Amino acid sequence: EDLSNVLKSGKLPAPAHIIQEAIVGPSLGRAAISSGLNSFLLAFLVVMLYMVFYYSRRAGLVADFALLSNMFFLIGVLASLGAVLTLPGIAGIVLTIGMSVDANVLIYDRIREEIIAGKGIKLAVADGYKNARSAIIDANVTTLLTGIILLVFGTGPIKGFATTLVIGISTSLFSAIFITRLVYERMLTKNRKLTFATKMTENAFRNTNIQFLGNRKIFYVISGIIVLAGVVSLFTRGLNQGIDFTGGRTYVVKFEESVNTMDVQNSLEAVFGEPPQVITFGSDNQVRISTKYKIDEDAVEVDEEVEQLLYTGLQPLLGDDVDFETFMNDYRQSSQKVGPTIADDIKVQAVWAVLFALVVIFIYILIRFRNWQYGLGAVAALVHDVLIILGIFSLFYGIMPFSLEIDQAFIAAILTVVGYSINDTVVVFDRIREYLGLYRKRDRTEIMNMALNSTLSRTFSTSLSTFFVLLMIFLFGGEVIRGFTFALLIGVVVGTYSSLFIATPVVYDSIMKSQTTGVLKGKRR
Secondary structure: OHHHHHHHOOOOOOOOOOOEEEEEOHHHHHHHHHHHHHHHHHHHHHHHHHHHHHHOHHHHHHHHHHHHHHHHHHHHHHHHOOOOOOHHHHHHHHHHHHHHHHHHHHHHHHHHHHHHOOOOHHHHHHHHHHHHHHHHHHHHHHHHHHHHHHHHHOOOHHHHHHHHHHHHHHHHHHHHHHHHHHHHHHHHHOOOOOOOOOOOOOOOOOOOOOOOOOOHHHHHHHHHHHHHHHHHHHHHOOOOEOHHHHOEEEEEEEOOOOOOHHHHHHHHHHHHOOOOEEEEOOOOOEEEEEEOOOOOOOOHHHHHHHHHHHHHHHHHHHOOOOOHHHHHHHHEEEEEEEOHHHHHHHHHHHHHHHHHHHHHHHHHHHHHHOOHHHHHHHHHHHHHHHHHHHHHHHHHOOOOOOOOOEOHHHHHHHHHHHHHHHHHHHHHHHHHHHHHHHOOOOOHHHHHHHHHHHOHHHHHHHHHHHHHHHHHHHHHOOHHHHHHHHHHHHHHHHHHHHHHHHHHHHHHHHHHHHHHHHHHHHHHO
16 A cells, blocks of 8 residues: 555556555464474475485485485575565475475485496496486476476465475485485495395385286276366366456454354345355464455555455454454454456466466477477376366365365466476486387387386385475465465376376377378378
8 A cells, every 4th residue: 555655656657556465464474484384394304204214224314414405505595585485485495395305216216226237336326326317307307497487477475486496496406416426425435335225115116017008098097087077077166266366355364262154254245245255264263255345446445445344244253342453453364455457467377377388398398308299298197187186176165174266376286286297207208218228129018118117116205205295284384375285285196197197108109109100101102
């Protein structure tokens, strides 16, 4: 409001109006940051313990040291940039923890393969780093691209999330590739005994021979049924669009005691003339109220009128001793306003962001693997993931005990899932490319199955660690980002599934079809 008044006092040719505004009260802000930091510490501890459990004490501690270094660099860069610590920003840091161990997992699994092949520990370490480098770079570049797209198309808190994600990916590459290598070089010169598995995990995924391609049609049918159910729900139930996309006002109000959402809705309908949307927000004594009352009018007087009506409608539930000023300072935890014009802009930007991400990833895969079929397989898997997440949000909104709104945070989650899923897929593609060069006389079906089976250990470790991290955010990160984290949790599961059962089979089928088409054309000639 002050900014609007300052602009009005100048010589602008047009009047200035507030079309988007967000206010967070100090108590809600403190609670959000506290829950965010708690989820950060728990996620950090879970990942550190997992690395020690799966890869042995010494190797796990080296990976943990790299993780600590990564956090030090990340927070240092954010501090030097003067970045403001927000809850989405903390979520970006926490997600970076899960994704940054991926480089260590890739390196460790390659070292284990070299040791199994009979190489000495020094050569195994050297070749492990060398052979993992290509997959690490390709996987992180694709994730980095989606982060940059978020920076370009996102606004406000989403930019904070994207900033931490982009910086975190960059620093994790340095920590995993260079810092751990220096530590191992030092250990090897002192002839320290190194192992990269515990007794419980040394044979994990060692002799797997799952026929991914042989059973691909079964998984096509399973995916088709799930996607179809989601698409039907999208056309019949639709999506629960937040005010970012529809325009409107939201208020988070905290009461002294638990309240019934229907009582709140009925009280407010009497003053607004239309029923607002009221949902429980976190605890039973806190609700989020959404209304489009006079959202087309952007005068400051209208905003004050809506706040006064909100207070009047809620006064029977607050008590006579709560005046308007006390209500605004102590009971109203946060508020947000998005005008219809800016909502339309956000919606258009969201669609372009997702489409642009898919096109950029297709082009990158095409350049790196020099085969359009790989790009097709990658994009098919990503579209599959996005449709399933949209379908689940359509099917279960109003059923889950937390909000499943489609807003800017949801689009950020979709793009993050795109980055994560393509990360997983590219690792498999990189191994296929390697095996095609090593085993030129073997059948393509056998080579692709070998590649999928040989990367299962990495897929399991990265997916599990990322899932644990997201679970910590989901459980302890607070109500504000619970829907966002839920989308990411689904994305990790679906993205892992699609990288194994959709992406590579689509590549295989498209290559086989193009070869068959080429043979038929040759016969016609």
